[in-house]
Amino acid sequence: MTQRWAEDVKPGDELPPLVKHASRAQLFLFSAATHNPHRIHYDRDYARLEGHDDILVHGPLQGAWLHQLVQGFAGPRGRVLALSFQNRGRAFPERDLVFRGRVAAVDGDVVTLEVWEEDETGAVLMPGSARVRLPRR
């Protein structure tokens, strides 16, 4: 893993996007790892009864992906200080979900990020913000 340094970051910088394309098996494993038996994440007939076209990607899994985006930006010696996000739209498996971010502000070693998740149409599903502390060279 490459390290990102505080000196190299400036407002407006874009984070490398993180693209996720969840299989149904991955959603099943995430349900298992979180001890979550909610049928909406594995039973398409049931999901349709609740008015969804397909099973849904777990909100907390999308939150975990935002964490992955931000820790990936911070690098092994960077520290994630805060991360907030709002669940705005539904995410489905077997489609691209893109996690993006941009540097909003830099205050010494502390970098504030605007982060969000988009679906394949570009609609924002999960907007949020984060703060990370980066090491100096």
Add this chain to the structure above:
Amino acid sequence: MSLIPPETRALVGQRLGAPVTATLHAEDAARFAYAAGDTNPLYLDEAAARAAGYRTRLVPPAFLVWAFEPPRPLASLRDDGLWRDAGPPLRLGVSRVLYAGEEWEYLAPVHAGDTLTAATRLAALEEKTGSTGPFVLLTTETTYANQAGEVVALVRGKRIAR
């Protein structure tokens, strides 16, 4: 008519249940990381975690919540697959609860093997009106303290009940 009964509103600011203690097992944390497709070596590789200055592997931050899931019998399942006792024990005039988001603050690293105590309080209940009608925005706040008594993380969890 309010969706929030007075006895529920009176709980704002109060503890929701007793604090819960759990050990964050490295294998469970790694299972979570793999299930999320997050192969960051900080969570999976002892040597990489040490090289980054940590005494051992970290746990994925998003895993914290899930280390506290209690074992439950099948009789606790509802028809929709949710656990009967999932979510805060609150009586509201609405019953469908949706995940609305989280606000995390990380105050110190959380290592695999740490034993954390989670204490949750009801931070806020707000009655609002959206495109689908009235709803309640419910905010809980959970603090996580490690075995040394140090608060390592704090999360405000948001749910919509409608």
